[in-house]
Amino acid sequence: MELGRFDLNLLVVLDALLREKNVTQAARRLHLSQPGVSTALSRLRKMLDDPLLVRQGRHLALTPRAEALIEPVRETLATIEQNILQPPQFDPERDTRTFSVLASDYVGIALLRPLLARIGDQAARVRIDMTAIPAGWFDQVKRDEVDLAIVPDRMVAGDDFEALSSMRVIEDRFVAVVWKDHPVAARGRLTASDLGRWPYLAYAPPQGTSLVEDGLDELGIARSVEATGSNFASLAFLLPDTMMIAFVPERLATRVAPAAQVVAVRQDFPLRPLTQSAFWHRRRDRDGGHVWLRQELLATSRLEFDDLDHGA
Numbered sequence: 001m002e003l004g005r006f007d008l009n010l011l012v013v014l015d016a017l018l019r020e021k022n023v024t025q026a027a028r029r030l031h032l033s034q035p036g037v038s039t040a041l042s043r044l045r046k047m048l049d050d051p052l053l054v055r056q057g058r059h060l061a062l063t064p065r066a067e068a069l070i071e072p073v074r075e076t077l078a079t080i081e082q083n084i085l086q087p088p089q090f091d092p093e094r095d096t097r098t099f100s101v102l103a104s105d106y107v108g109i110a111l112l113r114p115l116l117a118r119i120g121d122q123a124a125r126v127r128i129d130m131t132a133i134p135a136g137w138f139d140q141v142k143r144d145e146v147d148l149a150i151v152p153d154r155m156v157a158g159d160d161f162e163a164l165s166s167m168r169v170i171e172d173r174f175v176a177v178v179w180k181d182h183p184v185a186a187r188g189r190l191t192a193s194d195l196g197r198w199p200y201l202a203y204a205p206p207q208g209t210s211l212v213e214d215g216l217d218e219l220g221i222a223r224s225v226e227a228t229g230s231n232f233a234s235l236a237f238l239l240p241d242t243m244m245i246a247f248v249p250e251r252l253a254t255r256v257a258p259a260a261q262v263v264a265v266r267q268d269f270p271l272r273p274l275t276q277s278a279f280w281h282r283r284r285d286r287d288g289g290h291v292w293l294r295q296e297l298l299a300t301s302r303l304e305f306d307d308l309d310h311g312a
Contacts, residue, residue: 006047013040015073017053019145021060070143078144078283090288092123097289099126102133102140102149105233107276110251111150111170115300135207144281147290148297153275155208165285167294169301170276172249174212175264177257179239190267192221194245199226201238201246206230212247215271236260249274251304 016026017037027037045051050065062070090097103112108130119126133151134140141149141164150169176190184190184198195216200223203210216223226244229235233256235246240261253264278297284290 007043010040010044010047011073011077013037014044014052014069015077017041017044018062018066018070018073021053021062023053023060074143074145075283078281090292092119092126092292094125095289096125097127098129099148099289099293100129100131100146102131102137102146102151104133104150105231106249106252107150107170109233109255110172110249111297111301111304114304115297118300119296133207141279141281144283147284147293148278148280150276150278152211153277154211156277156279161279163282164279165282166277166279167298168275168277169297170274171305172251172274174247174271174274175250175253176267177236177239177246177248177253177260177262177264178244179242180261180263182239182243182245182263184245184265185263188265190245190265192219192269196222196224198224199242199244200224201226201235201242201244202228203232203235203247204228204230211272211274219269221269236262247271 013026013030013032016029017023020026020029023037023041024034027034030037041052048065051063052066053060054063055061101112112128112130116128131146133149137146137149137151138161140146153168156166176184178184182198184194202223202225203212227238229238229246232248232252235248236253236256237260238244239246247267250264253262257263278294280290280294
């Protein structure tokens, strides 16, 4: 088929269908009617001579041809968006832009909140959409479906990551936290024997294992686990009126301690630091808006975490 006979507007619909694998959800994503997307799908099937989406039980699945089109379609639309539709220079005071960021609650509190405070006055038309890190976060970044994913470095492994760009944005240390009226709070420090004496609140992440728990296991420090939590922010708020001990990143503890009625105490044994990096598709390396966001993120990181080191 000649390019002049292909309606390039259909590429946007095709991209949504390839992502969602569902006509209704693709219509919602595009803010179009379901009949309109169904009509577009019929046209695409005829133009490409392939059904693209086929029924498998109660769901639709991509055909092999559709699977092969995912990356080329994404690449084409991204090229149009970044090289034609967006201005070569980004002015945060005038330009409108929405950035999508995958991050944990901890990153939101320790890094993105101060970032929003930093850019609030100069970038009134800039929006940041933060979403929890899903199991398939790497594929989303690899397909250039999100602007940034901020994840622990220990989650990153393999040659596939060579296709992505990255920068270190967080280096924090873990501290023990206890209810403000806990006996350990008065002493101001935590020993290994304390973890065997008092009940323990463990961090159990949705994906992988906990850096803290792995470190304590390596040191041979026994714990009496009374409860678990799946995100750092909630751990601190589970401690008041209990004798439990938990570990959270120090920057988070600094932020939430007053509201959670907890205090941070230093432990007498070493734990590996928590490091996290921001990852993005290399296609965005020279994107003016993306460059600005990364610069602001890095400046915020240096301010927040250098300040933590100086206050140690």
